[in-house]
Amino acid sequence: MTDLFYDAAPNATRVAPERPKPRHYPDKPAEVILFGTCVMDLFFPEAGLDAIRLLEREGLKVHYPQAQSCCGQPAWTSGYVDEALEVARAQLALLDNGLPVVVPSGSCAGMFRQHYREVFADEPDTLKRVESLAERTFELTEFLLHVCKVQWQDLGPPTQIALHTSCSARREMNTHLHARELLAGLDNVERLDHDHESECCGFGGTFSVRMPEVSGAMVLDKTRSLRESGAAEMVTADGGCLLNINGSLAKQKQAFRGRHLASFLWERVSGEVRS
């Protein structure tokens, strides 16, 4: 349905936005920016580095602006709009140079692509720059698959894995499809489904500390279904979920672990074996 009509009054009755059209992907660029995300920065830096290695392997020059920090999502989802706005503004300034931005975390990529519009809703001039950033933002698996069009040779031994996708990454970035397709391209990797695969792991940022009992019940169910899938390990393209799932597994004293998809992919295509 096309919007035949637009009522610009601030109190006009709203309709749902049109469904996004399938994304048109550009040719592979020469240079990209990696936005590392705050969770990866502190807790999974090696995975961030693996993301850089994967991009370099495709012949790209990677920039990692040292002034980057956080996309602003934690404050935004907690209702602290002013704080989110200033942090977002700082990142926007940093990413304003027209280069594609690759993010190894679907929910942060979704923040750039979807939610900055809401964050800067009252600043028409900023919104133009926000649209440009949204256009240039790619989640890592999406970028490797559709922009780099990777064709990999799987150098790793046969293995079975489970894939977890963050909810916002799935909804806002289709990361589940991209990650599945990348994994399907690896000959020795079998992806096993797990029970209630699309259900939230219970992280939800501050939700996990505001409602620890409910969040805990969710991650307990998630880790159980991951373990019961028969997979050797879990991979995910989202740092928040990884922190949640691995932290819970460690608390339960389970040997099963998850890791970032970037690290898993790097091992498969580089042949590098880490213990």
Next chain:
Amino acid sequence: MSARSNILNKLRAGLAGTTPRPDEFDEGLVTRPWQYAPEDRITRLRSLMEAVQTEVHQLPAAQWPEKVLALLQERGLNNLLYAPGTAHGQVLVNYWQQAGAKPELLAYDRPVDDWKEELFWRVQASVTSTVGGIAATGSLALWPDRHEPRLMSLLPPLHIALLNASEIEDNLYTMMQKQNWSAGMPTNLLLVSGPSKTADIEQVLAYGAHGPKELVVLILEDR
């Protein structure tokens, strides 16, 4: 200030400076996925209704009174509520007389208040007309009126409905347009899609909640 004006004033204040949204009703969305070749309509209606435990029979129009009698006899029922002021009510009475049928015919010819107890507890079956069927959802449309009151399709444990094969439409939208419902609605217009049911305990489906336990549809080949 009355509640009415307070409510309306608050709503109007909320809409200040705005224009009403246009009518973007797209009838294709409610008709296109629900279109069938004429010969498939009956098949679809049957299969959907049978899936919710409705008994469906297809028969030449003239044979329905005989079928009604057979349905009662199969079940050992000994009365039938009917609408004496309707054409099909008269056909039924005539057949009953000719055939010397045993089950007692109960005419719905007086206000419910005069015989509530009997209607609620004694009546075992009823037969009513319909104003058509809907293939898309497996539904009957009932248009009760003074001759064929509302409770006839609700109180008896067995409800037998007569449906003309030629009056089965593809979908609800087509039916309401063809019959121009919006020009004048009856006191009560009903879509019925099976015997009454509930899944309120453990989602286990049980038929015969508060309305009929059994619904039998007789599709009359009238062409």
Next chain:
Amino acid sequence: MNQRIPVTELSDTFRGRAKEALADDQLRTNFRVAMDSLMQKRADAFPDEEEREGLRELGNRIKARALSRLPDLLEQLEAKLTENGVNVHWAETTAEANRIVHSIIESKQGSQVVKGKSMVSEEMEMNDYLAERDIECLESDMGEYIVQLDGEKPSHIIMPAIHKNRYQVSKLFHDKLGVEETDDVNKLIRIGRETLRQKFMEADVGVSGVNFAIAETGTLLLVENEGNGRMSTTAPPVHVAVTGIEKVVENLRDVVPLVSLLTRSALGQPITTYVNMISGPRKPDELDGPEEVHLVLLDNGRTGAFADAQMRQTLNCIRCGACMNHCPVYTRVGGHTYGEVYPGPIGKIVTPHMVGLKQVPDHPSASSLCGACGDVCPVKIPIPELLQRLRQENVKSPAEQPKVKDGGAKYSARERAVWRFWRTLNTRPGLYRLFLWGATRFGKLTPKNLGPWTENHTAPVPARRSLHDLAKAHLARAESQHTGGQS
């Protein structure tokens, strides 16, 4: 099973009630099984994604159009219904609505009321109000009847007794109705049928809700499977319908997609057993149907939600329950944890306008914002977006004038200061890198106990070197190799 805690004795916070619910294995199993089945049924009812999405968009636009003309449509509805012989009443509060219903019953010297399923009457707590005035108000929907018999509230808007299994119902019927215990669901339903049929016959007044009120024709449309709605609106001499002001739609044809969305989203049914369209009382020459029909239009906070264009979208809701069926939080804690009439995601966004955020301060935060609710909403209410908005209103200071009833319920100067610090840290690159340096260097000193986080997780230990650090070193190396190769 016997450890179940009566609603009246539940803890008074969401977290407290959630804890109790999570500890009840029977309850958790009942919900998980039921919600899994409802999700599957919905999925099966919408086999064609394109068709489903087109219909959701249409549903969204029909509701938006109705809301954009809501005051006019309410007046049109009133005029049409009046023309059809229906008495229309308006109530700003639930107390007013109760008074209206009571005065109707009183004018008929009524003492027995049967009620079809109505969430608005739950908002009004009509049963209690009438009981205090010596009027028996009996629920007739099987699930509602079970819940009422046990002195509980519904735990789901479509399946009120979903938290109970057959053994619990059997025990209840045995205790309250003196019947033999049975694990046969059909027998249990038959007991309900026989008991309630007598009540339908005797009732002085029937009360029902409304799914859609059609302005064009002056018609009240109700969907149901059991026939209790038809009974309540047909058998007693007086029918009183109660509904929220947002239920009005413009045209009869508008209900075609809305009914389809409702029944398929709620229970995965192509249509309910009955679609009951009522356009007036018994006409002089008709033989049954109520002699009087009344409609009570209730505000109860809806005009407050309406005043805000973003929150107005909550009034799109057609009460299908799909959001709760798909909610990982609801599935685990059940409906009673929400402590209010409307549970689940929709409850979180409609309740604050009715009772104020102070009464439900934790509602907005009790979500991981996973978005499953918004994905399945048949009228495309952006539930996660509205939850985020409520979080904003919830942490505002009084000076910031929250725009939602009793906003600022979670305002805390201390928490605000923490986020200010977070902002400073994340907007000053030098400071941020200093923080990284400290965190990575002293990561091993992370305390084992980090409050709520370490209830479910081990404490996360920062890596020895940050990504900032690793990337800088790596990229410098790559750069030097690159330039080295060139020279």
